[in-house]
Amino acid sequence: MNPMRSLLLAGSRNAWLQRQATQRRFVKLAVRRFMPGETVDEALLAAGEQNKLGIAVTLTHLGENLSDRSEADAVLAHYQTTLQRIRAAGIRGEVSVKPTQLGLDIDAELCTRHMRTLTEAARVHGSRLWIDMEGTDYTDATLKLYRALRETHANVGVCLQAYLRRTRADLESLLPLRPAIRIVKGAYAEPPEKAFPDKRDVDDNFHWMVQQLWSPEARGNGTWATIGTHDRALISELELMAKRMGVGARDYEYAMLYGIQRSEQLRLVKAGRNVRVLISYGAHWFPWYMRRLAERPANLLFVARSMFAS
């Protein structure tokens, strides 16, 4: 792994750095590039603006690895209200949740109960609940959670990471469930025994996964693919693959993060593709923001610029 990426990912788990960074105005300014604000009001406002551009949204309230039941209960209540507000505002939007934000570290049963309550609320609001995929300590538990929810609900999707060696087998085992899958490359620090260090292997896996989700059988039985990437070269290759496989533009969607590759988002909308942006908000942005810096260490320049501008 690139040493700067490793350093930034290690930093994402450092409490001292977190305290320092979250108190600095210039860091908050830099974070703004990828986050419309800390409040749900700001996220909903940005969501409305994205919808006007023809872009759907997924909202996610930042936070992870909660250790207190009452916090997990509060997160559940927050998302229930957010789903109501999305519907009341007529926003084309879904929510995406991290299992450890709903209590996975505390009690897996509690997490499943909360996720099921939210999936049901999403169903009532006519949307899908997405489950984020965290580091490999949580892969098995997250897939178990997905299987349990999929037994009672069709409107639930899970993220799979193309950088993991295990993902092929995971996807194969999920396919009979007619799943909704968001494919991403993967954002955590993982050792080479678990994650491909070479980008070419990650891209190959990504292609293979899309191909499975786009097979005539999968498309025919309601399996859904969300392609979560900003990688223009990969997108061009997938567009060629869609043509070869006869996959219609409405049969899948692209998803990107708010503020990243905006011109590509608009280009895809213009080309008639389904596009969605994931809008993150909330006060607990530090580990999430460090992962964004690790994806593109050049983003550190924005932090430096904000320091001199503030």
Ligand code: FDA
């Ligand atoms: P890659 O990293 O190769 O980047 C391609 C190009 O995109 C770069 O050259 C750069 O131009 C641009 N780019 C990418 N990241 C950037 C950044 N931070 N700032 C500026 N430019 C950037 N991961 C995970 O482990 N679990 C999850 O649940 C999710 N969920 C998720 C949802 C959605 C909608 C997206 C888009 C991504 C995720 N991710 C995720 C993150 C994902 O794993 C991955 O880290 C990022 O998408 C970056 O990978 P790319 O595919 O964009 O390619």
